[in-house]
Amino acid sequence: MDRLIDRPDLLRSMAARSAGTAPVTAGLLVRMADDIEGGGPVAALIGRHPEAGAPLFAVRAMAGVQGLLMAGRLPELALHLAELSASNGFGPQDADRSWDLFVTAVADHPAELADALDTPVQQHEPVRAGMLLHGLALLRAPRIRLLELGACAGLNLRLDRYRWFGPDWEWGDPASPVRLPARSPAPGPLEIVARAGCDLRPRDPADPADARAVRSYLPFEHTFLHAALDDALDLAARTPVRVDRADAVAWLRDELAAPAGPSVRTVVWHSLFLPFLTPRQHHALEQVLTEAAATTPLSRIAFEPHDWTTPPRLQLTQYS
Structure with missing residues (x-):
């Protein structure tokens, strides 16, 4: 104890x-x-x-x-x-x-x-993808390959299939059942041409037990977030995205070894993920990103705390 x-x-x-x-x-x-x-x-x-x-x-x-x-x-x-x-x-x-x-x-x-x-913490709500959208709006790359570490059910990977409402703009699928507020600049022309993620315990949004596990990490008082999460899980069950059961460092190394295609920028995204890593894993992850940047247009968008006692902050890193 x-x-x-x-x-x-x-x-x-x-x-x-x-x-x-x-x-x-x-x-x-x-x-x-x-x-x-x-x-x-x-x-x-x-x-x-x-x-x-x-x-x-x-x-x-x-x-x-x-x-x-x-x-x-x-x-x-x-x-x-x-x-x-x-x-x-x-x-x-x-x-x-x-x-x-x-x-x-x-x-x-x-x-x-x-x-x-027995299961690692998986705090996963679609509204957090708004921070990824903010990073993409700042990045201004028109064609994106999106790779997510700690992807859980892959809800963030589907951010372009939601409808976002900014201060003076709208973006995403106008027919989407997932309709979320955003505080970022207008994203502008943006196409996600490839997407994939990894997790030590991926969740299948079409599986009722997995969907319930994802819901269990939201405070019961957050009724709006629960409603948005329910809509996002329903949408995800109908729109498959690859989320592999894998260690993040090894998985990312393999993914970055494959070419992204001409005029495509690879974006590695993660949120509330880094504090779970050991110092050795931190170093290995940074090494993989630095080495890949020699041959791949590469950026990282993160929404992470300094440690678990501090609020997370949006971070955009340009490697190449």
């Missing part, structure tokens, strides 16, 4: 950033941090897992409970959350009740929680 005790600050940082829009989830994150520090019941239940020291491991437990909730397996917790949604506040007694029901869910469903704990 000692492997869990080292990063309660990470959970508190996440709670502080989500308190304004997801107060119940933020409260659970704080209680989880307290539980880990005090060797409480949840830490006792999940702390012996072999991956307990992995980044954001405790968030896997929260996703496991959310998955049970979405599957209709936690009616008492569902009723409590519905009552909170209908009320005008979230007081200390509400926080106590939320935590008690969360602990009960973890204790009463060990098999389902074990499955969630």
Whole structure:
């Protein structure tokens, strides 16, 4: 269990950033941090897992409970959350009740929680593709080969199949069911001529269990994001995109070895991905990109935090 005790600050940082829009989830994150520090019941239940020291491991437990909730397996917790949604506040007694029901869910469903704990964190919502669109708008390359690291269900790879609404522009498929706000400059003429991704555990958007796993990482309070995610998963199930089960560094090396075609710029994209890598993997990834830039027009667009306690920032790197 000692492997869990080292990063309660990470959970508190996440709670502080989500308190304004997801107060119940933020409260659970704080209680989880307290539980880990005090060797409480949840830490006792999940702390012996072999991956307990992995980044954001405790968030896997929260996703496991959310998955049970979405599957209709936690009616008492569902009723409590519905009552909170209908009320005008979230007081200390509400926080106590939320935590008690969360602990009960973890204790009463060990098999389902074990499955969630076995799977790396996969926070995946289509609105994050807006940061990729912002980077592409700044890049101003008309023809793109898009390669995504940590692609999960490949929703970001389909960004041109969504409809985006900027301050004074629209872009993407006008008939798309996925309709999202954007803050970037107008993208201008842009065609994605090839796209692919990789993930250690790719999710099939057409598989109900995989789709539920992806949904489980969104706070239940974020109703707009849930609606957009549902539409994006439905669209993705009808529009296949290649997402390989592979290590990111080896996969990217192989992909970059293939020519992209004339007048095509290769863009490597990732978001909330780098903190999961070891320093050695960071170095290997940078080496692959630097070597490929000698023969391939290459850029990287990233939406990453400095570490898990800081907000992510958009980064655009031109290699060649």
